[in-house]
Amino acid sequence: MDQVDAESRAVAVDSSSRTKLARQLDFTPMYNKVAAANVVLPNHPQARLQLKIEAQVKPKPQPQLQLQPPPAVQGVRPIVRPELQTRPQSVPVVQRALLHPVPRPPYPIAQFESAQAQPNIKVEVKDVTPKKQKQCNCKNSKCLKLYCECFAAGVHCDGCNCTNCYNNIEHESVRQEAVTAALDRNPNAFRPKIANSPHKPRNGRVEPGESELAAKHNKGCHCKKSGCLKKYCECFQGNIPCSENCRCVDCKNCEGSEERRSLCYGDNMAPTIYYQQQTTTANAVVKEAVGPYGYKITQVSRKRKNPEQTTVHFHPIQPIGQFQQRADHVAEQHKLDNDLKPSALSSPVNALSLGSSKITVSSLMADILRPQNIRELCSHLVGASAEVLKSHTENIVKPLNQMEVTRADHKVTISTQTSNANAGDGNVETSVNTGNFISNQANGECTSDIGSTRDEFLNERPISPGTLALMCDENDAAFTLGSENGVPGHDTASTTNSELHAKQEKVVLTRFRDFLNHLIVCLSVKESTLINEKEQAQQVRAVNSIKTSNNRTQLPISNHNSSSSNGRPPLPLPTTNYSLGMIRPLVHTSNHITKNGITRPQLTNSATNSSSRQSNVGLPTHSAVRSQEESK
């Protein structure tokens, strides 16, 4: 029927369109609409990407985009090629590139959304993974309806098993019409369904209740039989808990749900994956569940309060909890190679955070190392990572040293009690600055909201540094993106990226090491102090009874010294107080760095997005109650 016509038309148009296609594939219309609101078009991610890609990959002026794989790019893997070309919007590409780490391709995600965000991503293509994109199997939609994942993701079919496919360059004009139609039906049709972040209100602060990171499915799911624990559920598929936007029945994917947890973290998540997709997930829901961070930690901590819900969806408002988890993926941190970070770091941190850290030590440590400290440590590490990224982004590669210097913003304080005299109030605080840390900064005061969030980490699943790093990345990404304008993605992306990661890792590990060293020092100091006291006491007694002098013992100390000497900053240990400050003790002047830099960018989300989102967020309109729930 009309198909034919369309087709013919398409063909006709083709030649003309081709050229344009190359750059555009994306759904322009959409942009226009969307963008219009925002105005920010220029950068459209896609456009950029595309351009970039072309440049990198190939000049490819040719009509048929697809075919040739860009030689250059190709190096890594074959797969890449087609996509690039084909997918105009590149969404996929990008994502692919970015995602690389992920074991499974997250899936098609379109990035539009990010108009704001994606810049960094661009990394690219070559980089790594070939990720394959998902292939559809459409038979009746011609791949011109959102039923088609390719179409929905904003990419041309490439290597799909579809029948009668019009989602390709050859039928671009028809395709465009379909795009337009889809947009008419739903202006957000090609935007990510899952809001990644948190959009924190632009106004600035995030409500306490709401975490900044809550990722939600914009429209929510409407599952009735899957309990939202199967991939039929978009929320589950996107690895996010159901939210108030959902109207599911008998939901088991609520935030605190045990089921959810078990599924998510349990086994599967294992180490493998963390993936994330980058920035935007486009509309496609992220397919592939991601594993949460891979670090597995397992248990440990207590579970939080969570309200488990029972049945019907109740979506708690408290988003906070999962923060991390979703943060990851949702956030998409782009890059970051998972591996390293999590694995390496996690364990240590976890241990600490958990508090599980060995009991033996606990008594001694208790005074010195407190949960809060750990949180701060985490923040510090994240901040450091962020900082690295930031500097990296700026292209200014500052020597790490410099960075260190820089980090003066955030402070971590650890209080220690000295057994000594003041015993009671012996707390002393030392603060350390670290780079700006995102989350903390978010709220001027670190503690409050984070507190809850972090508790979770600590208690529940401690966030591993790796995770932190991820989070960080996310943020970074965000801001990078935001700054996108300012920073044109540097091409070297791939290399840069790895470099970046290496740096981040280095910094994080280094700092963590420092932290541990300090901890050691503090402990030793404390220990020695205790010993001395004891000794003195004994001496006194002894004196009374008998002799006077003796030798003082100081065992551990020696060790400590050595340890301290190891490297890091010598800490000035006050005799009485021990501080763990990772670096220098300071007064608290707090300077929170505003993390403006960081946060801001995010805010920018495209107007539509934000607007829509907000509405959702603001109130749960969903009044409903779908009381009847399932009949069955």
Add this chain to the structure above:
DNA sequence: GAGTTTGAAACT
């Protein structure tokens, strides 16, 4: 791989 189940998208 065929068949079933499921819930989003499309349609009315």
Add this chain to the structure above:
DNA sequence: CAGTTTCAAACTC
């Protein structure tokens, strides 16, 4: 907006 149909993925066997 609700109800129904269409659709393709997810899941099952």
